[in-house]
Amino acid sequence: MNAEEGADRPPAPKVPVLDESTARQRLEEASAALVAGLEAALPDWAARSADDLLTAWGGVEAGRRREVVADAREAGERAARRVADELRDLLALDPAEQRATPLEIIRGAVTEPTAVLAAAGLPDVVRDPFEERAWPDDRFGLVPRTLRDLDSDLAAIHFAWGVAKAAVLRARTSRSEPPEPPR
Secondary structure, three states, rough: OHHHHHHHOOOOOOOOOOHHHHHHHHHHHHHHHHHHHHHHHHHHHHHHHHHHHHHHHHOOOOOHHHHHHHHHHHHHHHHHHHHHHHHHHHHHHHHHHHHOOHHHHHHHHHHHHHHHHHHHOOOOOOOOOOHHHHOOOOOOOOOOOOHHHHHHHHHHHHHHHHHHHHHHHHHHHHOOOOOOOOO
16 A cells, blocks of 8 residues: 555544553452452352263263262362462462463362362263364363363453453553654
8 A cells, every 4th residue: 555545544543642650550469369360260160070071972871970079179179279379379479470271270179180080980081183282181172272261251250351451451551652753
């Protein structure tokens, strides 16, 4: 496109930039909500996942099934404590220094429920080659693709966290950029 073609277009609207202090406050609120939501969601997710797999597999008598689901819930509680600590460590870092995402950390929550399902004698599920390469220890296909897999509210909180993190980084960039020359 040449200069004449763009001359008829109005300038792109300026997107307001939050100041860093406000953006950081929103990031801290979203981070706290993300950790709290994770702690609340993981036990139910682990129990639900175990119940779904036991249903699909079949052949487990009702009493044993209830026991495995209860064990999976307890495993989810242990995973919630461990993963919440790891998530807090990540979120305590400056946003520019974070080298992982909350979802990457949360995906590690499969360890404890996987141990319960393996001990119950469930066979490994068939997974596609990408999943096998990406998550080799996820024998039962438990890795959440998004946080919606754990809880729909948690997905919304994760989105708010991402927006808040971007706002902090954008505020820093805007602060350090020279002003635009007059047109």
